[in-house]
Amino acid sequence: MWTGSIIAVDWGTTNRRAYRLSPYGICEDEFEDDKGITSVERGGFPVAVAEIRARLGDLPLLMAGMIGSNRGWVEAPYVPCPAGADALAARLVMVDGQRAAIVPGLSYLAPGRSDVMRGEEVQLFGAVAKGLVPPTCLVCHPGTHNKWATVEDGRILSFRTVMTGELFNLLREKSILSDWLHEPVAIGPAFLDGARRGLEGEALTAELFSVRAGVLLGQRSKDEAASFTSGLLIGADIRTGLHGEDEKEIVVMGRPELTSLYAAVLGELGRTAREIDGERAFIAGILQIKGQIA
Amino acid sequence: MWTGSIIAVDWGTTNRRAYRLSPYGICEDEFEDDKGITSVERGGFPVAVAEIRARLGDLPLLMAGMIGSNRGWVEAPYVPCPAGADALAARLVMVDGQRAAIVPGLSYLAPGRSDVMRGEEVQLFGAVAKGLVPPTCLVCHPGTHNKWATVEDGRILSFRTVMTGELFNLLREKSILSDWLHEPVAIGPAFLDGARRGLEGEALTAELFSVRAGVLLGQRSKDEAASFTSGLLIGADIRTGLHGEDEKEIVVMGRPELTSLYAAVLGELGRTAREIDGERAFIAGILQIKGQIA
Numbered sequence: 001m002w003t004g005s006i007i008a009v010d011w012g013t014t015n016r017r018a019y020r021l022s023p024y025g026i027c028e029d030e031f032e033d034d035k036g037i038t039s040v041e042r043g044g045f046p047v048a049v050a051e052i053r054a055r056l057g058d059l060p061l062l063m064a065g066m067i068g069s070n071r072g073w074v075e076a077p078y079v080p081c082p083a084g085a086d087a088l089a090a091r092l093v094m095v096d097g098q099r100a101a102i103v104p105g106l107s108y109l110a111p112g113r114s115d116v117m118r119g120e121e122v123q124l125f126g127a128v129a130k131g132l133v134p135p136t137c138l139v140c141h142p143g144t145h146n147k148w149a150t151v152e153d154g155r156i157l158s159f160r161t162v163m164t165g166e167l168f169n170l171l172r173e174k175s176i177l178s179d180w181l182h183e184p185v186a187i188g189p190a191f192l193d194g195a196r197r198g199l200e201g202e203a204l205t206a207e208l209f210s211v212r213a214g215v216l217l218g219q220r221s222k223d224e225a226a227s228f229t230s231g232l233l234i235g236a237d238i239r240t241g242l243h244g245e246d247e248k249e250i251v252v253m254g255r256p257e258l259t260s261l262y263a264a265v266l267g268e269l270g271r272t273a274r275e276i277d278g279e280r281a282f283i284a285g286i287l288q289i290k291g292q293i294a
Numbered sequence: 295m296w297t298g299s300i301i302a303v304d305w306g307t308t309n310r311r312a313y314r315l316s317p318y319g320i321c322e323d324e325f326e327d328d329k330g331i332t333s334v335e336r337g338g339f340p341v342a343v344a345e346i347r348a349r350l351g352d353l354p355l356l357m358a359g360m361i362g363s364n365r366g367w368v369e370a371p372y373v374p375c376p377a378g379a380d381a382l383a384a385r386l387v388m389v390d391g392q393r394a395a396i397v398p399g400l401s402y403l404a405p406g407r408s409d410v411m412r413g414e415e416v417q418l419f420g421a422v423a424k425g426l427v428p429p430t431c432l433v434c435h436p437g438t439h440n441k442w443a444t445v446e447d448g449r450i451l452s453f454r455t456v457m458t459g460e461l462f463n464l465l466r467e468k469s470i471l472s473d474w475l476h477e478p479v480a481i482g483p484a485f486l487d488g489a490r491r492g493l494e495g496e497a498l499t500a501e502l503f504s505v506r507a508g509v510l511l512g513q514r515s516k517d518e519a520a521s522f523t524s525g526l527l528i529g530a531d532i533r534t535g536l537h538g539e540d541e542k543e544i545v546v547m548g549r550p551e552l553t554s555l556y557a558a559v560l561g562e563l564g565r566t567a568r569e570i571d572g573e574r575a576f577i578a579g580i581l582q583i584k585g586q587i588a
Contacts, residue, residue, distance in 0.1 A: 070510075078511070107511055114508040145470075145503055161503040163470075170464045176439075176457075203534035204498055205527070209439055209455040214408040216364075217372070217401055233499070240497035 001098075002293045006060045007052060008286040010119060011067035012036050013144070017279070020056040025287045029056055037066045037073075045073035049100065061100040062286050065119035068093065068102040078107035078116055084155040085125035085285070089292035103289060108158050115161050120147045123253055123278045126285025128154045132276050138248040140241055141278070142234075142258040144169070148241035150248075164237045165258075168230060176212055180225035187264045190224035191231035195265040198235020207232050234265055242269075254278040295392070296587045300354045301346060302580040304413060305361035306330050307438070311573070314350040319581045323350055331360045331367075339367035343394065355394040356580050359413035362387065362396040372401035372410055378449040379419035379579070383586035397583060402452050409455050414441045417547055417572045420579025422448045426570050432542040434535055435572070436528075436552040438463070442535035444542075458531040459552075462524060470506055474519035481558045484518035485525035489559040492529020501526050528559055536563075548572040 003023065010017045014036035020029045040048045049061060068076030076093040083106055092101040105118030120141045127133045128151065135154040141147040144166045149159040172181035185191065197207055211229055214220035220228065250266060252259040253276040266273040297317065304311045308330035314323045334342045343355060362370030370387040377400055386395040399412030414435045421427045422445065429448040435441040438460045443453040466475035479485060491501055505523055508514035514522065544560060546553040547570040560567040 107507075109511060109513070114504050114511045114513045116507045116510055160500055161507065162497065163499045163503045166469060167499055167502075170469060174468065175460060175464060201495065203456065203530065205457045205461055205530060206454055206534050208461075209457045210408050213401075213410045213455065216410055217403060217408045219403070219408045236497065236499060240500050 001060055002062075002290055004059075005057065006062055006286075006290060007056050008283060009052065009061055009063040009065075009067070010122075010282050011063050011065045011072070012119060013038055013066045016065075017282075018052050018056055019283055020059065021283065021287065025283070027283055031055060037069070037071055046096070049096065061096070062103065062290055063100065064103040064122045064282075064286070068104055069118055072102075074102060076102045076104035079104050081106055081108045081159065082152075082155050082157045083121075085129065085288050086292055088121065088125070089289045092289075092293065101293070103286075106156060106159070108160075110158070113160075115159055117147050117149075117159060117161065120149070120253075121156060122285035122289070123281040124149060124151065124156065124285070125154070126283065126288055127251070127253060127276050127281040129288040130281070130284040132281060132284075133251045133253075133274065134249055136248070138241070138245050138250050140238075140250060140252045140262055140273070142252065142254045142262055146237055146241075150245070160240065162237045162240050164233045168233055171208070171229065172226075177208065177225060177229065180211070180215065180222050181229060183223055183226040185227050185230040185261065187261065188227060190220070191227040191261075191264070192268060194228040194231025194233075195235035195238075195268065196231075198232045198237070199239050199265070199269070201236075201239060202232075204232070204236050230261065231265070234261055238262065238265055238269075242271075249274070251276055253281060295354055296356075296584055298353075299351065300356055300580075300584060301350050302577060303346065303355055303357040303359075303361070304416075304576050305357050305359045305366070306413060307332055307360045310359075311576075312346050312350055313577055314353065315577065315581065319577070321577055325349055331363070331365055340390070343390065355390070356397065356584055357394065358397040358416045358576075358580070362398055363412055366396075368396060370396045370398035373398050375400055375402045375453065376446075376449045376451045377415075379423065379582050380586055382415065382419070383583045386583075386587065395587070397580075400450060400453070402454075404452070407454075409453055411441050411443075411453060411455065414443070414547075415450060416579035416583070417575040418443060418445065418450065418579070419448070420577065420582055421545070421547060421570050421575040423582040424575070424578040426575060426578075427545045427547075427568065428543055430542070432535070432539050432544050434532075434544060434546045434556055434567070436546065436548045436556055440531055440535075444539070454534065456531045456534050458527045462527055465502070465523065466520075471502065471519060471523065474505075474509065474516050475523060477517055477520040479521050479524040479555065481555065482521060484514075485521040485555075485558075486562060488522035488525025488527075489529035489532075489562065490525075492526045492531070493533050493559070493563070495530075495533060496526075498526065498530050524555065525559070528555055532556065532559055532563075536565075543568070545570055547575060
């Protein structure tokens with residue numbers, strides 16, 4: 001059944017993307033909508049899946065992301081690190097009378113550290129399989145919850161999540177800064193000034209208030225507030241992610257509008273970052289897992 | 295006019311507290327409601343003030359807090375630090391045909407630093423005037439925007455704002471942690487563990503996500519999430535506030551349910567913190583300013 005065409009779904013919290021893939025791995029059709037898992041009612045996943053098949057064809061589904069979480073369709077227990085794509089393929093959770101499979105996420109546990117990911121691991125293993133990234137590297141995967149993954153010989157050894165995207169969104173939606181954070185973020189002096197402070201380890205919760213104070217006291221323009229704040233959070237994020245990793249090649253994977261911001265700050269540090277489009281890597285990852293289904 | 299009874303108002307963003315004070319400084323009546331400045335329509339302050347007088351008496355008003363901000367009634371420009379209570383009294387902004395006065399806030403500017411406060415300065419000078427705190431000390435004023443003020447000879451030399459309360463509220467209202475942050479915060483192992491990490495300078499945005507991962511992986515109980523998160527933010531806050539201040543006496547001023555949390559973490563560091571009820575200090579501060587009106 002898994003040798004013919006399939007539908008691959010990257011099903012997140014607020015969005016989903018679905019792709020019809022030919023037996024040769026060609027993406028023949030696709031769509032994205034806002035039916036993330038939180039917009040699907042309890043018991044509503046069979047209908048939500050039927051919608052996908054109605055648009056892309058009556059095919060087997062291989063799904064990854066939050067669809068396998070405790071808020072998703074069926075929970076797919078985390079696979080502990082270190083892990084490679086083979087470990088994910090071996091632990092698929094079958095649903096819908098075996099016509100759909102959910103790829104599990106990864107967990108990482110160490111003394112005083114707990115972490116989880118769902119979805120990024122597929123992109124990461126896909127990029128390795130495609131040769132888009134070297135088998136040993138440090139991967140930064142910006143998004144709502146940025147992931148820094150240490151990859152060795154194509155396996156994820158450990159990873160750490162930084163809540164950068166979610167914090168920026170919270171600040172934009174409802175904080176004392178919210179009026180000013182709807183401007184587009186530009187890579188310029190304000191962004192790089194914020195990034196420098198974040199990299200230096202300036203206290204994040206104090207620097208955030210200084211954005212407001214700086215505007216009130218005429219030290220900073222309102223128009224730069226979004227760029228400064230984004231730079232500050234990304235700088236602090238990179239400080240966390242690079243911790244002790246001074247030599248490895250760095251890959252930044254995800255949506256191009258985000259990877260370019262991270263690459264700019266890494267460039268200021270003299271680190272070259274390879275940027276990879278996450279969508280392409282996701283398809284490669286799904287195809288790799290598909291090829292390993294027994 | 296300012297020698298008889300007055301009404302003192304601490305008018306914040308979301309709440310206001312008003313007190314009728316006798317010529318001898320006795321608080322004879324008071325109330326608190328949720329008519330903060332953001333709930334008053336443009337042009338609505340005369341009516342909002344008339345309500346206060348209808349409840350407490352037709353008296354002169356001395357007001358402090360966000361009422362003097364650019365979203366308030368009339369903007370009272372910030373007085374730059376260093377400043378004492380005399381500087382506030384000299385820069386009152388009269389409104390309502392001289393029958394009401396707004397106390398200005400303070401600003402602090404230094405290379406790369408901008409900061410503002412409105413309201414806390416009245417409490418602080420009041421506490422100094424009453425002898426509740428020593429004239430030279432480090433004051434921590436927890437709230438939506440915690441203020442750390444360096445006080446020397448009864449004047450505020452400099453201060454720094456940390457957005458701890460606002461960040462906790464944002465996380466509780468709308469983040470991936472929100473379901474778990476409605477439990478009461480207790481001073482116990484989870485709170486102190488969070489505080490230790492915050493004090494050690496662990497990356498805040500990574501530790502916040504670890505709260506979620508820790509619960510998902512069974513390393514932490516949901517019930518402790520609020521206490522751990524509060525401890526983490528307060529620990530990071532105190533790390534920022536104590537920066538370079540190893541000797542000064544520390545005073546924590548504000549609402550008792552908050553000052554006790556800060557005092558507990560300071561206690562773990564071997565620092566004794568004097569706790570001061572902010573409401574009592576506010577009345578003392580208003581009386582001191584009243585006494586200096588020419």
